[in-house]
Amino acid sequence: MSLNVKSPKESFTVMNELVLPNDTNTLNNLMGGRLLHWMDIAAAISAQKHCNRIVVTASVDNVSFKQPIKLGDVITIEAKVTRAFNTSVEVRLDVWAENIPSGTRAKSNEAYYTFVAVDQSARTIPVPELKPETPEEIELYEGALRRRQLRLVLAGKMQPNDAFELKALFAKN
Secondary structure (H helix, E strand, O other): OOOOEEOHHHHOEEEEEEOOHHHEOOOOEEOHHHHHHHHHHHHHHHHHHHHOOEEEEEEEOOOOOOOOOEOOOEEEEEEEEEEEOOOEEEEEEEEEEEEOOOOEEEEEEEEEEEEEEEOOOOOEOOOOEEOOOOHHHHHHHHHHHHHHHHHHHHOOOOOHHHOHHHHHOOOOO
16 A cells, blocks of 8 residues: 655644633633643644544643633644654644734644554554655654654653664764
């Protein structure tokens, strides 16, 4: 079976949500769990566009909140596949919060999600190759291997001494 080569723009996904009272805490700020839920959906759509298959979430990298998102803000989540491995893809997410009445828009979060492509029996299957095109896409693509190695080391699935790309960041010239 031949898999196609795809560009990151083919997986680009934009999702918008309005922060309603049921989405907030007692300070009228968006609950972090609700945002993670929306991010997981946007990232899964992006991964499915790339793989043309069912995908399942394998990992979520560190997500930090730069500033609170308020009741009434419009959230824009942008997701795009940054690299494809054998059966998995890494998806980068950027989250923007916009207050329409004031006209302000600020980046609130960024994160990387990893998805694994599966068949109808939940067995992993190969994914199409990713060919980055822009300088930003190339930079994200090149960094993806280090991020993957860090995820695997932290999950206990790779020995730190085997994470050669990651170790190169700390090696002295």
